[in-house]
Amino acid sequence: MARIRLEHLKRYYDKVKAVDDVSLDIKDREFVVFLGPSGCGKTTTLRCIAGLEEATEGDIFFDERRVNALVPADRNIAMVFQFYALYPHLNAYRNIVFPLKAEKMSAGEIKKKVSWVTDLLKIGDILGRKMSELPDGDKQKVALARAIVRNPKVLLLDEPLSALDEKFREQMRIEFLKIQKSLSVTTVYVTHDQREAMTLADRIVVMREGKIVESGDPETLYENPQNLFTGYFIGSPGMNFIKCAVRDGGVFFAESGHPVSFSKGVLGRIGKSGLREVIFGIRPEYLFHSKKRAPKGNCFGIKIIVVETIQQLNYGNFYIGANLFKCHLGEERGKEGSSGYAVFDDEKVRLYDPGSGAILQ
Numbered sequence: 001m002a003r004i005r006l007e008h009l010k011r012y013y014d015k016v017k018a019v020d021d022v023s024l025d026i027k028d029r030e031f032v033v034f035l036g037p038s039g040c041g042k043t044t045t046l047r048c049i050a051g052l053e054e055a056t057e058g059d060i061f062f063d064e065r066r067v068n069a070l071v072p073a074d075r076n077i078a079m080v081f082q083f084y085a086l087y088p089h090l091n092a093y094r095n096i097v098f099p100l101k102a103e104k105m106s107a108g109e110i111k112k113k114v115s116w117v118t119d120l121l122k123i124g125d126i127l128g129r130k131m132s133e134l135p136d137g138d139k140q141k142v143a144l145a146r147a148i149v150r151n152p153k154v155l156l157l158d159e160p161l162s163a164l165d166e167k168f169r170e171q172m173r174i175e176f177l178k179i180q181k182s183l184s185v186t187t188v189y190v191t192h193d194q195r196e197a198m199t200l201a202d203r204i205v206v207m208r209e210g211k212i213v214e215s216g217d218p219e220t221l222y223e224n225p226q227n228l229f230t231g232y233f234i235g236s237p238g239m240n241f242i243k244c245a246v247r248d249g250g251v252f253f254a255e256s257g258h259p260v261s262f263s264k265g266v267l268g269r270i271g272k273s274g275l276r277e278v279i280f281g282i283r284p285e286y287l288f289h290s291k292k293r294a295p296k297g298n299c300f301g302i303k304i305i306v307v308e309t310i311q312q313l314n315y316g317n318f319y320i321g322a323n324l325f326k327c328h329l330g331e332e333r334g335k336e337g338s339s340g341y342a343v344f345d346d347e348k349v350r351l352y353d354p355g356s357g358a359i360l361q
Helices: 042-050 092-102 107-121 136-148 166-183 194-200 218-223 228-233 264-273
Strands: 004-013 016-026 031-035 057-062 077-080 154-158 186-191 203-208 211-216 240-247 250-253 277-282 287-290 299-303 306-310 313-320 323-330 339-344 350-352
Touching (some): 004 042, 016 042, 042 077, 042 186, 092 107, 092 136, 107 166, 154 166, 194 218, 203 218, 211 218, 211 228, 228 240, 228 350, 264 350, 299 313
Parallel strands (some): 031 203, 077 154, 154 186
Antiparallel strands (some): 004 016, 004 057, 203 211, 277 350, 299 339, 306 313
């Protein structure tokens, strides 16, 4: 198939740095997801890989071949877009076979390939229907069938599910995984939806302002984000963050001035950094409500204002100054207005430099 390598890739529009010095090695047959907010450069990077955008600087390699000068048709890629880019006056079958006829493929070979792709996607019953007659999920399946029917070396997917409702999104996520495993094709997928990224990716590449912030497998990025932005962007509900001041051998919430009780292990990590301020971060499911103080430290006082259930877990919402936090309430729903302590474990605490956003080791 294909290994993709980006070396110091840049794409500027006048003074706007859409892609700013991106270097990345995508393994053969790997499913990589570019994840980030709108305008972070993920789609522009994808379009540079496809040859739809010309790199301002840097190199793009497929295996060991530099492809910067190759037009998209010569890169042996297939793309699926957010909006299906189908021919509305043609039925599903004629949309799928269009690229095969353009390559002047024989009728026998076309029949074989269409049979293969329609069996893979289970769309044999819609081949004779026009695009206007199909629901959005089936339209996206037709677009995907047309993309993969040529058996490309690289499959590029630009937010292909964002126009679908939730029912079709769940169904198509499964289809994409099934197809990628079946074809063993190198796949690059763009999304701003962290749930899609966590479900689909072998590796997630988190982008912000044209740069790669961090990359890694979904579990590692969720459990141990090395950058403040990654911790903020990945997770639902999101990670709790608050700025803390370090003074007189203690740690205090910067906004409220209330002290935070940390164990010696956490205090040692803070002291080692030499910082006067740190960002304290922890996932809500690792912050537990308790009526008693933690015997070894690692807690602070709270008052629950709202109780909610998310994905079958009960969470209590509370404020620290103007910062809204969530903590895990356990199997029984806690009561709104109840006071107690938020207790946490050393191993689940993440501390960040507020200046660079980097994690404190």
